[in-house]
Amino acid sequence: MNSICSILEEAATEVPDKPLFVFPENRWRSEEILTYGQLASRSGAAAQAISEHANPGQRALVLFPTGAAFWESFMGCLAGGVIAVPLNIPNLNRGQDQWQELCNDCTPSVLITDEKTAEVLRRRADQHPNLSRLPVITPEHWRGQQCASTLEWPERDGIAFLQYTSGSTASPKGVQVSHSNLLANLEMIRDRMGIRMVDEGTGVTWLPHYHDMGLVGSYLETLFTKNTTLCLQPEEFVLRPGRWLQLISEYRTPIGGGPDFAYRLCVEKIKSDELDLIDLSSWRVAYIGAERIRSETLSRFTEKFGRCGFRNSAFFPCYGLGEATLMATGGPKEATPVVRQVSSAALMANRIEPSAVAADSTSLVGSGNTVEGSKVLIVEPETSLPLEDEQIGEVCLSGPSVTCGYFNRASLNEQLFCELMVDGISEKFLRTGDLGFLSGGELFITGRIKEIIIVRGRNLYPEDIEQRICDAHQALSSDGVVAFSVDLDGQESLVIAAELQRSAVRMESPETVVNAVRQSVIETFGVNPTEILLLRPASIPRTSSGKPKRLAFRDSFIDGTLEYLVREKTGGDR
Secondary structure, three states: OOOHHHHHHHHHHHOOOOEEEEEOOEOOEOOEEEEHHHHHHHHHHHHHHHHOOOOOOOEEEEEOOOOHHHHHHHHHHHHHOOEEEEEOOOOOOOOOHHHHHHHHHHOOOEEEEOHHHHHHHHHOOOOOHHHHOOOEEOHHHOOOOOOOOOOOOOOOOOEEEEEEOOOOOOOOOEEEEEHHHHHHHHHHHHHHHOOOOOOOOEEEEOOOOOOHHHHHHHHHHHHHOOOEEEEOOHHHHHHOHHHHHHHHHHHOOOEEEEEHHHHHHHHHHOOHHHHHHOOOOOOOEEEEEOOOOOHHHHHHHHHHHHHHOOOHHHEEEEEEOHHHOOEEEEOOOOOOOOEEEEEHHHHHOOEOOEOOOHHHEEEEEEOOOOOOOOEEEEEOOOOOOEOOOOEOEEEEEEOOOOOOOEOOOHHHHHHHEEEEEEOOEEEEEEEEEEEEEEEOOEEEEEEEOOOOEEEOOEEEOHHHHHHHHHOOOOOEEEEEEEEEEEEEOOEEEEEEEEEEOHHHOOOOOOHHHHHHHHHHHHHHHOOOOOEEEEEOOOOOOEOOOOOEOHHHHHHHHHOOOOOOOEEEEOOOOO
């Protein structure tokens, strides 16, 4: 197989009337069903329409809400050799610097979107000059048109699409995903999760089609294995997370998943009286990734939904990133997740040691292992020398899913996609910027190099601090804490920002919450935060996968643009 296009053409011949994606009716739209035959025909027509404005190798911005039109245009780009750039529809009522920056980066030749978005852009051209100057193609340009020929089969090494990174630690960059990268990763996901071809049943997803976990892991994996997936809008899941589990129950879905926060949201929002209507016994692979996985999430979800037939062994912790197409490690399937209790004090000193007492314990969840033909290497960040098992260092990856780098970032690519010495042999690896360690082939992620906090010579991982603070006081949001460091008088100092529950915004004594946060951090980590801020709900910026943008939040704190309800300076440990 040369590309996902050839797989679509094959499926359109074998099972033309089989639904590929079903978009159920909701408050925003009526039901849509897209069959394999329809997608092959419409994407062929879309490819012809796109070719009038973009040549092979040029870029096309693809902006659609969840629905069939996105897939017709995305596959049309791939079929015609045009590099698709799938993105979330921005808030068009105001100008956005990030869109100008993105357009300057990928220099698109055409914008493919729906008529509603196109009309808003026409009215607000002055606010979006980089978008409004582009020729626009809408579904009306290809729907109802006859496709002159079958889909092309692009070259395996050609770039299929640019996956723009989430921007959790830096400005977004376009990862160049080739057709061969994509096929290799789809095959890896299929094999690691044990997905059956053609007859797996109906999947259910709410993941965004413009983010790699949804684009590759849910949608394109369905196409690759010739199955069917029911597709909810992300907004629908956030408003009604129970709808996701109800559909898994109704359609007897065997495989599905999302980031850690999705499972936490289900635990917090789904009421006990709804559980009798949910049967999760069919769910054999519940993948969880995209952010650091909390052992508490696994245990709380299993405890709550065990009565619905959910098994802890269904959890499939995995690790990946756009620079490796998607999944880098995961599995084996239907194995109980590996959870390590390690010494918090040792972890702060960059060592892995067993915890002796509960007060000095941090839980780490393994992210599985990789497949034959791919490698995970842990290196010392400064020297790039390989480390042994149980030693924390930078996670490096090699294999057919690892991409060739970022679009138009030659200098950065030389730094991050580079040669490393392994057993005296030079091999090309991706330096991920993530910290972790290997233990018997199992990968454990501990944090990000750029986000690590060093106070008095100790390494503090923001995820550990944030998780502990969420339980410090009932007024705090269960998933709304950011920990970061700032330089004050030449020393690194800890700052905590925590969102309040909506019911607690007008509390009379916020100092009790501040004191609870401070006490929790001091008792657990032995550090007194320099400043503690209390925020309104939903104040922390997040990526499309739900990760907090810690560095962007830190920048707004430093430049004085951050809005807060309470700010207390404590002096801290400096």
